[in-house]
Amino acid sequence: MDRAEKQELVTTLTDVFKSTSVVVVAHYSGLTVAQMSKLRRQMKAEGATVKVAKNRLAKIALEGSDVAHVASLLKGPTVIAYSDDPVAAPKVAVEFAKANDKFVILGGAMGKTALNVDGVKALATLPSLDELRAKLVGLIQAPATKIAQLTTAPAAKLARVFGAYAKQDEAA
Secondary structure, eight states: OOHHHHHHHHHHHHHHHHHOSEEEEEEOTTOOHHHHHHHHHHHHHTTEEEEOOOHHHHHHHHTTSTTGGGGGGOOSSEEEEEESSTTHHHHHHHHHHHHOTTOEEEEEEETTEEEOHHHHHHHHHSOOHHHHHHHHHHHHHHHHHHHHHHHHHHHHHHHHHHHHHHHHHHHO
């Protein structure tokens, strides 16, 4: 990697650390290329990204960002996963770690908050933004449906009563 490529990588990582809502750091030593490709595909499917960067360059990119405290985790062969959705990257990372013993989550950050391994796992158990939106829409629609049922119920009862009187008059 020449100097220009290193500067470009540091600039890219700096933008990532300033704009994303969550960062997960993990060791990936011993994973095969196929396993790493699978991790990348899973992350991409959930709207997250995985980067393998030299620790020294990543530490330079972390300087001055909200997630600068993650720098202490960058020792050895590390991978950085990040996403705009605060749940996407942790969820995929935790699921992948369950299936692959050699993928070890070290910690991460959500905004200015430092996360240990348990913090990342706790984030992974939360519903995603899309799931929360769906629940919210469901909660909003439920009262409207009930109101519609309540407003049509008296009219339906009246129609049944009139129908019963009409049948009585025909019978008499």
